[in-house]
Amino acid sequence: QAVVNRIRAEHEGETVALVTHMGPARVLLCELGHIPMEQTYEIEFPSTGITVFRLDGNVSRVETLNDAGHATQSRST
Numbered sequence: 330q331a332v333v334n335r336i337r338a339e340h341e342g343e344t345v346a347l348v349t350h351m352g353p354a355r356v357l358l359c360e361l362g363h364i365p366m367e368q369t370y371e372i373e374f375p376s377t378g379i380t381v382f383r384l385d386g387n388v389s390r391v392e393t394l395n396d397a398g399h400a401t402q403s404r405s406t
Contacts, residue, residue, distance in 0.1 A: 330360050337384060354380065361389040376400065 336345055349357070355369040361382045364372075378395035 333357070333360065357382070358391070358394075362391040362394075363389075 336347075347357075351374045354374065355366065358364050358369050358372070358380065359366050361384070372395065374395055375397035377400045378397045379393060379399070380391065380395055381393035383390050383392050
């Protein structure tokens, strides 16, 4: 939470990207998505999944949860 608070203070009104692994992603989901840790183990965390949080003042919400659509699209060669 301290890192999130620092990023909020240093980048107010900006868009920030964080890259992390599943463990810290679960913690962020708990803190910013208001989901109990136990429930995060029922959520799929695909490799390269993207979660988007909207932070407005002291309010936070999940806008996108673990979207991996970019990884499943076919690629032309």
